[in-house]
Amino acid sequence: xxxxxxxxxxxxxxxxxxxxxxxxxxxxxxxxxxxxxxxxxxxxxxxxxxxxxxxxxxxxxxxxxxxxxxxxxxxxxxxxxxxxxxxxxxxxxxxxxxxxxxxxxxxxxxxxxxxxxxxxxxxxxxxxxxxxxxxxxxxxxxxxxxxxxxxxxxxxxxxxxxxxxxxxxxxxxxxxxxxxxxxxxxxxxxxxxxxxxxxxxxxxxxxxxxxxxxxxxxxxxxxxxxxxxxxxxxxxxxxxxxxxxxxxxxxxxxxxxxxxxxxxxxxxxxxxxxxxxxxxxxxxxxxxxxxxxxxxxxxxxxxxxxxxxxxxxxxxxxxxxxxxxxxxxxxxxxxxxxxxxxxxxxxxxxxxxxxxxxxxxxxxxxxxxxxxxxxxxxxxxxxxxxxxxxx
Numbered sequence: 001x002x003x004x005x006x007x008x009x010x011x012x013x014x015x016x017x018x019x020x021x022x023x024x025x026x027x028x029x030x031x032x033x034x035x036x037x038x039x040x041x042x043x044x045x046x047x048x049x050x051x052x053x054x055x056x057x058x059x060x061x062x063x064x065x066x067x068x069x070x071x072x073x074x075x076x077x078x079x080x081x082x083x084x085x086x087x088x089x090x091x092x093x094x095x096x097x098x099x100x101x102x103x104x105x106x107x108x109x110x111x112x113x114x115x116x117x118x119x120x121x122x123x124x125x126x127x128x129x130x131x132x133x134x135x136x137x138x139x140x141x142x143x144x145x146x147x148x149x150x151x152x153x154x155x156x157x158x159x160x161x162x163x164x165x166x167x168x169x170x171x172x173x174x175x176x177x178x179x180x181x182x183x184x185x186x187x188x189x190x191x192x193x194x195x196x197x198x199x200x201x202x203x204x205x206x207x208x209x210x211x212x213x214x215x216x217x218x219x220x221x222x223x224x225x226x227x228x229x230x231x232x233x234x235x236x237x238x239x240x241x242x243x244x245x246x247x248x249x250x251x252x253x254x255x256x257x258x259x260x261x262x263x264x265x266x267x268x269x270x271x272x273x274x275x276x277x278x279x280x281x282x283x284x285x286x287x288x289x290x291x292x293x294x295x296x297x298x299x300x301x302x303x304x305x306x307x308x309x310x311x312x313x314x315x316x317x318x319x320x321x322x323x324x325x326x327x328x329x330x331x332x333x334x335x336x337x338x339x340x341x342x343x344x345x346x347x348x349x350x351x352x353x354x355x356x357x358x359x360x361x362x363x364x365x366x367x368x369x370x371x372x373x374x375x376x377x378x379x380x381x382x383x384x385x386x387x388x389x390x391x
Contacts, residue, residue, distance in 0.1 A: 253287020306361025
């Protein structure tokens with residue numbers, strides 16, 4: 001890779017490549033060499049470098065882009081896999097998880113891939129399996145609603161029972177372009193506790209909150225088990241080769257005031273503090289608005305949903321805390337003109353901020369149009385911003 005610090009330095013490199021040590025006799029070869037050198041200078045950062053630099057709030061040539069749920073039901077190639085295999089089978093089979101993880105990278109050229117898995121694999125590893133209801137939604141094998149239920153959750157060997165995730169991460173890292181980043185993830189203790197206590201998905205999710213108020217010891221014991229397993233689980237993914245991990249606190253916005261600290265953020269803060277420091281941590285607490293408290297979790301990057309102004313959020317954070325987001329997923333169901341316009345609006349608002357990762361404000365919806373996903377990706381990829389030296 002050629003590092004370029006100035007225009008003069010760029011010219012010097014080009015001259016050396018064309019006429020110096022690397023001089024070639026054929027004029028055609030010389031032209032090819034010069035074109036290649038120019039491309040190397042213009043593409044000084046690989047996708048992987050761009051993503052990791054942005055996560056660490058270092059200057060980049062443009063914002064990196066990936067999308068939550070970028071692999072899945074919106075892609076026709078995923079639907080072909082799904083005709084032959086169930087969701088759980090795909091998640092638990094490293095070869096299938098690898099294929100599905102790589103599909104959006106092949107199609108769109110995102111800067112980062114994200115492991116295809118599910119936040120509920122932790123619950124299953126603890127002994128509470130899950131399935132999908134015919135009418136839609138998730139159903140857990142039973143409800144965790146008393147001390148006996150919490151006690152029966154088997155922490156010992158839980159991460160070993162998730163070995164298929166370790167295998168998938170290693171396989172993805174081997175088959176993924178070495179210049180593309182790989183993201184691992186887990187659900188937060190609060191979000192997982194909600195599914196476990198509710199007995200599945202719900203419109204309201206009240207059982208965990210009720211336990212937090214009325215049976216704090218029960219709630220704490222469940223979150224303690226979840227926190228310990230999540231730490232080991234994410235460290236396993238880091239050891240297997242991911243470049244960053246994201247903690248999905250999808251239900252964080254159901255808490256308010258002092259609830260969010262006791263119910264969610266204190267557990268996330270502990271998790272971040274116990275993770276291998278070699279990779280950045282992204283914290284996405286959907287609909288949580290206390291940005292100071294979120295920054296205090298220690299996450300290097302904070303995910304922002306579509307209801308917030310990214311520049312306004314960034315203005316509340318220290319320069320060493322990045323932001324990720326926040327295109328409304330519904331935009332992917334409109335038109336190319338709308339998708340490009342909204343993407344440019346976000347890019348314009350964040351053009352002067354290091355530490356920005358372009359994403360959606362939540363996951364890609366099944367009804368999203370692949371053509372609009374492509375339009376968003378191309379708009380971000382064709383953007384540029386001055387480096388700090390040029391500014």
